[in-house]
Amino acid sequence: MVRAASRPAEEFSTARSEHGQRAHTRHMNDSRAQQRLGRFLTIADAAEQLNVSANQVYLLVRSGELPAIKIGTSGQWRIETAMLESYIETQYEEVRRHNLWNQAEFANVIEFESAVKDRD
Numbered sequence: 001m002v003r004a005a006s007r008p009a010e011e012f013s014t015a016r017s018e019h020g021q022r023a024h025t026r027h028m029n030d031s032r033a034q035q036r037l038g039r040f041l042t043i044a045d046a047a048e049q050l051n052v053s054a055n056q057v058y059l060l061v062r063s064g065e066l067p068a069i070k071i072g073t074s075g076q077w078r079i080e081t082a083m084l085e086s087y088i089e090t091q092y093e094e095v096r097r098h099n100l101w102n103q104a105e106f107a108n109v110i111e112f113e114s115a116v117k118d119r120d
Contacts, residue, residue, distance in 0.1 A: 040071075040078040049084060060087075 043061065047054040060066035061077055066087050068079045 038081075040080055041084060043068075043077050043079070046079045046084055050088075 043054050043057045047057045061068040067083045068077045071078050
């Protein structure tokens with residue numbers, strides 16, 4: 001396996017690498033990047049990780065869907081890196097379950113083509 005030369009975290013985007021892995025996933029799994037970001041992320045950092053707007057992350061935090069804490073007198077939001085990872089895993093699981101539900105919903109449906117062939 002050929003390892004790509006490491007790049008600064010700022011160079012990562014959501015484009016796929018030569019191995020098909022999303023760059024933002026590489027970024028979160030890179031221990032040096034986690035050390036650079038530390039234990040807590042700002043809303044802007046989390047938005048960058050998820051490749052969404054800061055407003056979308058703020059709405060997730062305000063709704064309680066993405067756990068966060070307020071720090072200081074100005075009340076700046078901070079998201080623990082582990083909580084962001086947990087949120088991502090939860091979203092993957094939700095999509096997986098939704099897809100399984102949709103597959104099960106149509107499991108007993110007779111395909112039109114085979115129904116026509118059976119009648120002939």
